[in-house]
Amino acid sequence: MSAFTNRPGAVSGDAGVVHYGNPLGEQRQLAEGQAIVDRTDRRVIAVAGVDRLTWLDSIASQALASLEPGRGTELLILDPQGRVEHAASVVDDGETTWLIVDAGDADGLGGWLRRMVFRSRVEVRDETDAAVIAFAGDAGARAAVLAVAPGAPIWTDPWSAVSPGGWQYAPIDPHPGADFAWCEAIVPAEARDELAAGDTAAAGLLAAEALRIAAWRPRWANEVDERSLPHEVDWLRSAVHLEKGCYRGQETVAKVHNLGHPPRRLVMLHLDGSDSVLPQPGAPVANGDDIVGTVTSSALHYQAGPIALAIITRRVPDDVELTVRAGDAIIAAGQEVIVPADAGATASIPRLPRLNRRAPAR
Known part of the structure; x- marks a missing residue:
């Protein structure tokens, strides 16, 4: 059980602390970068080994082979028909690639990744002792996290802009996600306890969800079902690279985007x-x-x-x-x-010239 449940006013649900008595006030503090969220609804998978990035690149929707340390991105694992099976937030620290996933997807994704290792020089680990602490922007909340966990891997959500190789269907500018400066830090359990005992304001999971929804940001735990295509929730914006090499489900991704409609x-x-x-x-x-x-x-x-x-x-x-x-x-x-x-049907396909079907001369 997280030490954040001992905070005054904490109201807990199945996934963790829902709020601390003032859900709307907590949202405001969170949006302003002055509060942290204990993301007990998220789990961590670590992928180590010299082949980790090229291996992930070969099986996922995102281009990861040249991912720079510290740059946040995300990936989808699709089935052969292009439907979403798993999703993960991704950050690499130069030695390990960290995947932050919704708790309900962690066992499924971790098991699938281990089955796909074959001869690749990678190791997939469930980081059960790691905690995920979320905050917004570069204000006081970030400083508080780094004070107790210096060097912690921090995933910066790419949703604030269209990622390289991505595509946005939403017909609006500016996009509501442009101000969604969301971050999630991976910290040891003892650092989470230290944060819980400190004086940094805490917000509940309700506050985090409200900011996500207002930014139109899809999530595996909510927006994905057995029929989901990434196009349907505008996930090509941040989780799909349309110009990368072959991966499972790529044919459907390209077909819907270029020729059809979700x-x-x-x-x-x-x-x-x-x-x-x-x-x-x-x-x-x-x-x-x-x-x-x-x-x-x-x-x-x-x-x-x-x-x-x-x-x-x-x-x-x-x-x-x-x-x-x-x-x-x-x-x-x-x-x-x-x-x-x-949405979709973006390809410019030239019309074939009509055949001359005049009757032959006699």
Whole structure:
């Protein structure tokens, strides 16, 4: 159990401390770089060995062979049909590549990686004694983490810009993720305990989720199901390199991006808060009487109010107001387009000249 549960006001859930008594205030402190989050909902996998980067490059969606130490990126592991199976945040320190993953995906990803080693000179380890501490930006929270864990690997979320080789479908500038200066540090368990006993402000998991949702940032634990393609949640923006070598699922990634359209699309929902009801993940999204999708994440944001991310079918017009069904409540939901219905089909394919089918001369 994390020592952060002993903090005054701590309210815990299945994944860790949900909040410390003031969820909206904690969001503000977190956004301003003055609070830390104990990410007990995240786990760490270490990949060591001289072949680690080229090996990961060969099996993942991201270009990693030349990853510089300290630069944060992320990868997806796809199935042969291009559907998302696993996702990981990635940072290398020059000797070890650190993967930070959602707790529910850690065993599956770790087991799959170990099965893929073959003759590569790599070692895959579950770092069960490591803790993940999150914060935003370069303000006081970062200094507090580095004071107790100097040299700790720190993953800087690449979501703030389109990564090299990536592609953004969201038709907006500036993107809400541009201000999402999110970082996650990998620290020893004793350093986490020292932070918990210190005077740095702490925010709960609710605060971290609210900032993520407002930035339109997808997450394996929420936005991924057995049908998910990376295009559907705009994950080509940060987790897919469209010009790298072959990997499992690459054919589908290229085909949907160049020639087709993703069958579903991620939207931001601005929810009517008059009934003080916040729909939970899994709540159905409707267009009139038709169920057209599902809420994947929801939060009460300290500035934007009640918001949610949802996956809906691409057939839904982007200018209609939707509703979300939460128990007996029907909540009006204005949609903000993240992935447009016409996403994909980016290839310029020249038209073939028509054949001259005039009848031959007699």
